[in-house]
Amino acid sequence: MDSSRNRGRVHRLLLPLTAGICAVALVGGCSGAGSSSPAPGSGSTPSALPAASPSNGGSGLQTNYEQVIKNVLPSVVQIVSGNDLGSGIVYDDKGDIVTNAHVVGNAKQFKVTSATGGTQLSAKLVSSYPAQDLAVIKLDTVPSQLKPASFAPSSKVDMGQIVLAMGSPLGLSSSVTQGIVSATGRTVSESSANGGTGATIGNMVQTSAAINPGNSGGALVNLDGKVIGIPTLAATDPQLGNGAAPGIGFAIPASMVTNIADQIIKDGKVTNSGRAALGITGRSVVNAGFQPAGVAVVAVTKNGAAAKAGLRTGDVITQLGTTPIASLPALSEALASYKPGQQVKVGYQRDSAKKTVEVTLGAM
Structure with a gap:
């Protein structure tokens, strides 16, 4: 479900390994260098890239594309987890690789291959954080030529920026597609079926760059050669039998990635x-016409935000700020756009009375 409130669907981009082989047959179809020791998340600094200008036109832009790919692709890896395949990004020169939680699943050990080839390496799980669909794995042996990626602040990401998606779609390693940033600040919910985490993630980057199963955990990169997000979900269109909706993909923003990865690596x-x-602990409720009608409070956390504001078991939450709340997923979506410490008005029903209370939000 995407935050534009159009009731579309999204699916994760993890590729079953055996299915990937079939897909390649039907349609004809990640790394290393540098000895510096950058701070976690900062990666290595790519060389200056030429920009297109009126004098060089399209040839300058093409040169820019080629240089970005040359600089960044060695930092993108392919991850094999059991019978599933996804992508990852080299995070630092100590062998830490960041990827999606749904790529690692319940596995603890992995096989990792650089996008530019070379020997397949073994890796182990550091930690997974399904609530934001992120995880870190660590190489057992760190190659001397390992090249960390560089991440861009999410505040620098704007609609219309040209981006490249790098990863292993359909098992095709070292694949690159291009598009633009279609929107920012999207809130997207992932299905919990078929290995999905069920996460609701805010501030995601929407892109038109083609991303497919196997791209999960890879890199969405700007023309400065910096990672602006991790491709995670793609929209599906019910009118197409839930097939992929072309040109609508979502990436976890880089600032969220570095925040979570830094904590996992440190702690x-x-x-x-x-x-x-x-x-609170809540559940969706329906009205007399069996239509979604809000979120019933099943329990409140002691000394939590709701308890401090006077909400109690049995209340039915119907609004958060200006957003109507009809279900638990809708409440999760709405909360994803807020930060801990912010104050928000919560509309709810207690018995037959409609009430409103201001809540100072806590942290997950």
């Missing part, structure tokens, strides 16, 4: 998600 777990929480 072995996520200690501060940066995400807002009401501090």
Whole structure:
């Protein structure tokens, strides 16, 4: 479900390994260098890239594309997890690789191959954080030529920017597609079926760059050669039998990626998600006409945001800020756009009375 409120669907981009082989047959169809020790998440600094100008026109832009691919693709890897295949990004020169939680699944050990080829390497799980569909794995042996990627601040990402998606779609390693940033600030919910995490993720980057199964965990890169996000989900169109909706993909923003990855690498777990929480356990309810009607509070967390505001078991939440709330997924979506400490008005029903209370949001 994407945050534009158009009731589309999204699917994860993890590729079953055996299915990938079949897909290649039907349609004809990640790494290393540098000895510096950049700070986690900062990666290596790519060389200056030529920009297109009136004097060089399209040839300058093509040169820019080629240079970005040459600089960044060695930092993108292919990850094999059991019978599934996805992508990852070299995060630092110590062998840490960031990817999607749904790529690692329940596995603890992995096989990793650079996008530019070379020996297949073994890796182990550091930690997975399904709530934001991110994970870090670590190479057992760190190659001397390992090349970390460089990440761009999410505040620098704007609609219309040209981007390249790099990864292993349909098992085709070293694949690159191009598009633009179609939108920012999307809130997208992932299905929990078929290995999905069920995560609701805010501030995602929407892109027109073609991303397909196997791209999960790879890199969405700007023309400065910096990663602006991790491709994670693609929209599906029910009118096409839930087939992929062309040109609508979503990437977890780089600032969220580096925040979570830094915590996992430092502490072995996520200690501060940066995400807002009401501090309740809830369930979706329906009205007399069997239509979604809100979220019933099943329990409140002691000293949590809801408890401090006076919400209690049995209340039915119907609004958060200006957003109507008809179901638990809708509440998760709405909360994803807030930060801990922000104040928001919560509309709810207690018995037959409609009430409103201001809540200072807590943290997940």
